[in-house]
Amino acid sequence: MTMNILDALPNIKASTHPEDLACYGFDACGIEEKPSAVVWPETAEQVIQIMKYANENGVPAVPRGAGTGMTGGAVPLKDSIVLSMERMNRLLELDKNNLTVLVEPGIINGRLQRDVEGHGLFYPPDPASMNFCTIGGNVAENAGGPRALKYGVTRDYVMGIEAVLPNGDLINVGVKTHKGVVGYDLARLLVGSEGTLAVATKIRLRLLPLPQDVLTLLCLFTDLEASGKAVSMIISSRVVPRTLEFMDREAIRAVEKFQPLGLSEDIQALLLIEIDGHPEAIKKETEKVADICMKLGADVNMAEDGAARDRLWECRRRVSPALYSLSPRKISEDIVVPRDSIPQMLARLKILSERSGIKIVNFGHAGDGNIHVNLMVDQTDQEENRKAEALVREIFDATLRLGGTISGEHGVGITKAPYLGMEVKPAELALMKGIKNLFDPKNILNPGKIFQ
């Protein structure tokens, strides 16, 4: 008979208390499951012990950061062990000369950002959940954020990873240096693998010098098409803003309903643009961008200091809570299309919304072509959910026809697994499953994710 993990590994903090099992049984996608135990390892050695126990006893193990994922990557299977990495949350080494930082996976993204900024350094990836989510989770999901337009995503900052394989072997992949081409790129293979290949225990990240200054523009458009044109014109003007965020009319109105900011009903779209860098350069670049938007009829507001910037960000920051409060069981997708296809995609979404009778609210990262498409339904209502699922399939189909992808930031997890085959064809899928089998022949590390 299998020995309970509490008895088998008495040195490791663990619990089977129903409250703990409930607290660690869900993530931001809304799916809930009951694990059989939660463990809180504090060292790589303990992670090795846990994985050996799981592998030898055939018990599924599910690594977990802060559970802010949107597709169920951290939702445990029934009777699995949750490996909560929250106690492994130290910043181990800030190397200012080489612009790198070594962290444990449980460190909160926002805390890391503040810590390095205190030294004039910069960790760009800024997922919306940055004040809660962990770097380990960010690495597992290859998290993005508004600044990805200029600075890229988590993958672009991961230099090396120490990780535990499902069989308990400790591996070190990647390098400590800016370059390195020795053997296959296992570090980037782990990034975005949704906790299915290995459990990270240390992560080395690349840092940048903190940009000297930031200017923020809020541009309000009464014409949706003009906002799309503005995005294209900004990009082709040789300015690369660090963020180029978009909200449609429905998103703005949702915020006005939730916590009014006094934005006019006429506004069809807004762009929130940030330009960072050398003060002399960004002043000129911001003028250029403001000019483009004004010529397209936008009302342009500029912020030069932190307080003014916060005011301009208010509408964008409130959109998620607003939509959540309006529709707590909504479906959130995060499609990406080539950025010049955004207007076409939005037009298609409008038709699909009207035809299905399901309200769709859009916001997101216009510069990347990454649109957060929110289906305002009650997922717990079976009839609504069935209709919504058909609509999701149509949305993904339209996305792929435009050369896009069904997920820019959220990953596949559980919720997108049924649609994986729409994007990934059999030959590629066979390679991915082969890699999973190579790392985890017993399929005990976060099973049931990505692949159905």
Added chain:
Amino acid sequence: MTMNILDALPNIKASTHPEDLACYGFDACGIEEKPSAVVWPETAEQVIQIMKYANENGVPAVPRGAGTGMTGGAVPLKDSIVLSMERMNRLLELDKNNLTVLVEPGIINGRLQRDVEGHGLFYPPDPASMNFCTIGGNVAENAGGPRALKYGVTRDYVMGIEAVLPNGDLINVGVKTHKGVVGYDLARLLVGSEGTLAVATKIRLRLLPLPQDVLTLLCLFTDLEASGKAVSMIISSRVVPRTLEFMDREAIRAVEKFQPLGLSEDIQALLLIEIDGHPEAIKKETEKVADICMKLGADVNMAEDGAARDRLWECRRRVSPALYSLSPRKISEDIVVPRDSIPQMLARLKILSERSGIKIVNFGHAGDGNIHVNLMVDQTDQEENRKAEALVREIFDATLRLGGTISGEHGVGITKAPYLGMEVKPAELALMKGIKNLFDPKNILNPGKIFQ
């Protein structure tokens, strides 16, 4: 009996002429072998036919760009088929709105750069061989170059790859968009895999807006240590130059011997620094950097236009031909150490050189910590070669002790394969070999590379 490829695939241009076999039998590492045939596919369909033929008949196939690789990645095995990709060299689609370009693998890097620059766009990776080497080869080796300091390496620009697997299956990996996190990152797994996993037939690359302006500084130091200090101080001054190149005294003197530029014998090191971006910003940043170098005693020369820039680059550009002319059978390594360990590494190299009696000449990318270490020996002299191999092992050992890697740009290929185990440990190596076996169970695609 196996049918000859010329007879088996009469529609594909191929040759078994001894001159062709000789021309395609080597790369820049100096190793020569005789393939059994050279084929020049013109379409993905033809690559599929060739790989099917190779796989079914158990004939090794070796994909080849321009053969400029430094570690033997494109050197054929005896009796293998060389797949020269030079006829698949088209720029298929330049998407100015989305800042991407779709190319065939045989396109020359320098040609691609010029083509996109004509549209105000920028493809940063600039390996020294950029006027000859192909994008397919760059992807296979994850090529870097001087601009990697600010802009990263080939990996950072590959968005998607169409490729043929060893069994002839065509795969499409990666995305057309700025973001995408659906399934494992097979695109980055192919980058740097040295032509051992698949043969790329189309590559989609990310482009940037062309920087508005560039300023170049040549800083001559009579004190080696001061040049190291300058590198650290520049990086911590929050300026990120696009290049920060280094040459030691021996490298400068080699150039002076080869084609004199009149640089004084007192000079112990030079730094060649380029700063690009908005004109207003780079002027200030260049002043800051010049000031750092002058305070450390350097003689600083600045170039604002193309002709002056070319003059400052002359010494750096001549170093490879100069070293080659001095010692055509030299050994070129490309170690990387954390950038603040460069002075320590150079000191160690000096001791190792003196102790072994082998002259070592160093130049490279100081900003990255990537040093091109040249052992001025005659590899064809058995006694010298034996001594040099022992020295290489000592150099790699010192590199790894400093937290570095044995290759920043060149890859493992044939020449570094004996040293792979110094850096990659058994658990990681087993995963890499497992991946090779998954993609290529018959081991017919570029066998004998990376893994001995």
